[in-house]
Amino acid sequence: xxxxxxxxxxxxxxxxxxxxxxxxxxxxxxxxxxxxxxxxxxxxxxxxxxxxxxxxxxxxxxxxxxxxxxxxxxxxxxxxxxxxxxxxxxxxxxxxxxxxxxxxxxxxxxxxxxxxxxxxxxxxxxxxxxxxxxxxxxxxxxxxxxxxxxxxxxxxxxxxxxxxxxxxxxxxxxxxxxxxxxxxxxxxxxxxxxxxxxxxxxxxxxxxxxxxxxxxxxxxxxxxxxxxxxxxxxxxxxxxxxxxxxxxxxxxxxxxxxxxxxxxxxxxxxxxxxxxxxxxxxxxxxxxxxxxxxxxxxxxxxxxxxxxxxxxxxxxxxxxxxxxxxxxxxxxxxxxxxxxxxxxxxxxxxxxxxxxxxxxxxxxxxxxxxxxxxxxxxxxxxxxxxxxxxxxxxxxxxxxxxxxxxxxxxxxxxxxxxxxxxxxxxxxxxxxxxxxxxxxxxxxxxxxxxxxxxxxxxxxxxxxxxxxxxxxxxxxxxxxxxxxxxxxxxxxxxxxxxxxxxxxxxxxxxxxxxxxxxxxxxxxxxxxxxxxxxxxxxxxxxxxxxxxxxxxxxxxxxxxxxxxxxxxxxxxxxxxxxxxxxxxxxxxxxxxxxxxxxxxxxxxxxxxxxxxxxxxxxxxxxxx
DNA sequence: GGCTGCGAGACTCG
DNA sequence: TCACGAGTCTCGCAGCC
Numbered sequence: 001x002x003x004x005x006x007x008x009x010x011x012x013x014x015x016x017x018x019x020x021x022x023x024x025x026x027x028x029x030x031x032x033x034x035x036x037x038x039x040x041x042x043x044x045x046x047x048x049x050x051x052x053x054x055x056x057x058x059x060x061x062x063x064x065x066x067x068x069x070x071x072x073x074x075x076x077x078x079x080x081x082x083x084x085x086x087x088x089x090x091x092x093x094x095x096x097x098x099x100x101x102x103x104x105x106x107x108x109x110x111x112x113x114x115x116x117x118x119x120x121x122x123x124x125x126x127x128x129x130x131x132x133x134x135x136x137x138x139x140x141x142x143x144x145x146x147x148x149x150x151x152x153x154x155x156x157x158x159x160x161x162x163x164x165x166x167x168x169x170x171x172x173x174x175x176x177x178x179x180x181x182x183x184x185x186x187x188x189x190x191x192x193x194x195x196x197x198x199x200x201x202x203x204x205x206x207x208x209x210x211x212x213x214x215x216x217x218x219x220x221x222x223x224x225x226x227x228x229x230x231x232x233x234x235x236x237x238x239x240x241x242x243x244x245x246x247x248x249x250x251x252x253x254x255x256x257x258x259x260x261x262x263x264x265x266x267x268x269x270x271x272x273x274x275x276x277x278x279x280x281x282x283x284x285x286x287x288x289x290x291x292x293x294x295x296x297x298x299x300x301x302x303x304x305x306x307x308x309x310x311x312x313x314x315x316x317x318x319x320x321x322x323x324x325x326x327x328x329x330x331x332x333x334x335x336x337x338x339x340x341x342x343x344x345x346x347x348x349x350x351x352x353x354x355x356x357x358x359x360x361x362x363x364x365x366x367x368x369x370x371x372x373x374x375x376x377x378x379x380x381x382x383x384x385x386x387x388x389x390x391x392x393x394x395x396x397x398x399x400x401x402x403x404x405x406x407x408x409x410x411x412x413x414x415x416x417x418x419x420x421x422x423x424x425x426x427x428x429x430x431x432x433x434x435x436x437x438x439x440x441x442x443x444x445x446x447x448x449x450x451x452x453x454x455x456x457x458x459x460x461x462x463x464x465x466x467x468x469x470x471x472x473x474x475x476x477x478x479x480x481x482x483x484x485x486x487x488x489x490x491x492x493x494x495x496x497x498x499x500x501x502x503x504x505x506x507x508x509x510x511x512x513x514x515x516x517x518x519x520x521x522x523x524x525x526x527x528x529x530x531x532x533x534x535x536x537x538x539x540x541x542x543x544x545x546x547x548x549x550x551x552x553x554x555x556x557x558x559x560x561x562x563x564x565x566x567x568x569x570x571x572x573x574x575x576x577x578x579x580x581x582x583x584x585x586x587x588x589x590x591x592x593x594x595x596x597x598x599x600x601x602x603x604x605x606x607x608x609x610x611x612x613x614x615x616x617x618x619x620x621x622x623x624x
Numbered sequence: 625g626g627c628t629g630c631g632a633g634a635c636t637c638g
Numbered sequence: 639t640c641a642c643g644a645g646t647c648t649c650g651c652a653g654c655c
Contacts, residue, residue, distance in 0.1 A: 252648090254648065256649090275632080276632080277631095279640095294634095296633080297635075321636080324646095325635075329646085329647090351644095353644070355643085355645070359646085360636085360637085362636090363635090363636040363645065363646085366636090465642095466641095468643095470640085470641045470642095471640065472640095477640070533639090577637085577638045578638065579638090
């Protein structure tokens with residue numbers, strides 16, 4: 001491959017006019033991964049024959065950027081990159097906002113072709129291109145001199161490898177029939193991911209601080225009471241009495257190793273359950289000491305009435321958890337413009353779901369009734385705007401119906417019946433008619449109230465666990481009934497829903513004999529060897545994975561709505577598995593909600609209706 | 625004695 | 639080997655200088 005290193009405007013122009021740039025792989029080197037702080041150092045191109053590295057940390061930078069803007073706007077018709085959503089963020093940041101939407105992300109392609117492999121560019125270069133492992137340099141290994149030959153080489157190799165991977169992956173995807181998923185769902189979705197990161201979500205720092213000001217005193221007060229109960233005192237450093245870091249407790253109530261001996265010896269609490277490693281030791285016939293008792297929130301709640309000490313430890317831990325895992329990291333994650341930007345990772349979960357990190361905004365704590373704290377209230381709409389949420393109603397169960405084509409499930413969703421009640425009715429012979437189980441019908445709320453317990457068992461004991469592949473033992477533990485009864489009910493459940501039973505059987509056969517399954521939108525999941533765990537994962541994938549790709553299609557449609565109505569100033573700001581959070585000018589709220597609902601509901605055509613619930617508010621908690 | 629890396633366990637969410 | 643999919647924090651231990 002011919003390599004050129006470019007450091008000024010004329011070299012760049014010569015290279016660009018001498019080479020065909022209709023189809024190129026490109027890669028950007030930047031100073032930071034966060035959109036707010038990021039600046040570009042250089043960019044590399046490869047068209048399959050020749051490659052160049054363009055140093056942009058130079059005097060003629062502005063002229064070169066404006067020439068690059070022209071290239072992207074007029075020359076490039078196909079754009080290839082590794083983790084292209086990031087490289088498109090860089091383009092946006094440096095003012096290149098108009099470019100082709102015909103894109104190819106080699107990272108996404110690699111993930112679709114093998115969801116278990118590492119998808120870093122360097123890993124793939126070693127695995128597929130035969131690049132020797134010791135020749136692959138990581139960012140942290142290269143010199144800090146951005147104008148050195150070594151740095152230029154590092155930059156240019158990325159676009160060359162990227163081109164070569166594209167040439168390998170393109171035919172592989174056609175062979176594996178992943179083409180539709182890749183080009184029609186995943187590639188348009190990369191623009192949604194780009195926009196989510198660029199937009200971020202606005203954080204109300206006053207509300208965030210208010211939560212910390214509420215929970216931190218609770219943590220300290222509870223710790224004092226706990227210490228007093230065991231006849232000890234906190235050790236305070238002189239001076240900064242308000243500063244938590246200078247205060248040391250002789251007992252760490254967050255440590256089970258320290259807390260369990262107190263519970264056993266001083267309070268005579270009986271702990272029965274063991275941790276996973278404790279259970280393993282029992283199976284292996286090894287001795288099990290106090291260290292192997294399990295003490296988590298569920299067990300602590302069970303001991304509330306008999307032991308005040310346990311209740312206070314739980315309260316202490318909840319307060320500490322909110323500060324350590326929500327308010328503190330959230331403060332650190334806010335960019336200079338007051339917005340929080342998470343990374344949405346498209347190529348991690350083997351089901352195809354998105355994951356979120358740095359910070360993870362997909363596990364925001366719900367309302368904590370003990371401490372009276374709602375974390376979602378810190379996410380707000382900017383002035384003049386409102387937040388709207390579109391949420392797929394019963395998404396996984398509807399997709400379960402679609403996947404299994406079970407007649408009872410299909411009827412339930414066609415008639416808009418409450419599926420948890422339907423299951424309860426079938427399992428516990430409640431004698432309800434179809435009409436009584438239709439959501440919103442007269443007397444429906446009373447029925448739900450009357451059969452609250454049975455409905456809860458239908459929902460959390462069967463409907464959801466069956467999608468996870470739960471066994472009678474799991475169901476027995478879950479519902480606190482004996483295994484024999486759980487087995488009888490599970491058999492009854494599968495007899496009442498024969499489509500589910502048959503689908504699980506077929507799915508298991510495929511894993512046994514073929515080693516992989518494919519969900520309704522084309523994504524594949526592979527298994528190294530058949531096992532009960534693999535069978536559960538495979539069936540769950542058919543539903544969870546389909547849900548993930550339905551959401552992608554929904555978001556792609558919503559993006560088109562955004563582009564069609566610039567006056568609404570609508571922005572996607574978050575997504576969480578089955579919902580999309582957007583901000584929009586207050587005066588367009590009604591139209592926007594209608595359009596988003598339609599866009600999400602029409603994303604995929606199924607044999608049953610998909611319903612999207614819309615809500616709005618000034619804060620995320622209000623809009624939920 | 626202090627630092628670092630790692631696994632286990634606990635917690636959060638859909 | 640008792641539910642699917644994630645991320646992140648703390649604790650406590652092992653290994654190293």
